[in-house]
Amino acid sequence: MVKLDAEHKEPISFSGVTYEYRKAAKRGVNELTVKLLNGKLSYPFLVVLNTDLQSVKVMKGFKDTACLKSELEALNL
Numbered sequence: 001m002v003k004l005d006a007e008h009k010e011p012i013s014f015s016g017v018t019y020e021y022r023k024a025a026k027r028g029v030n031e032l033t034v035k036l037l038n039g040k041l042s043y044p045f046l047v048v049l050n051t052d053l054q055s056v057k058v059m060k061g062f063k064d065t066a067c068l069k070s071e072l073e074a075l076n077l
Contacts, residue, residue: 004030004032004033004036005030006029006030006033006041006043007021007027007028007029007030008021008030009021009028009030012030012032014032014053015053019031019032019035022034029041036055036058037058038055038058042060042061044060044061044062045058045059045060045061046058046059046063046068047059048072048075048077050077056075056077057071057075059071
């Protein structure tokens with residue numbers, strides 16, 4: 001598991017691409033966040049990636065332990 005601050009201001013290299021911080025209104029966002037969420041920003045979120053680092057599922061909102069465990073087990077990864 002990797003924790004990512006969506007508003008991280010330093011460039012982030014992921015899968016051979018460097019993503020930059022982009023200033024917007026009062027706050028900005030790192031472009032990697034935009035890519036992982038397919039441009040539909042929502043906080044908090046959890047993105048599940050497969051072994052090829054491709055997005056398998058985006059889970060939005062807070063999850064209690066039982067709900068998160070159930071959703072992750074359903075993915076059969």
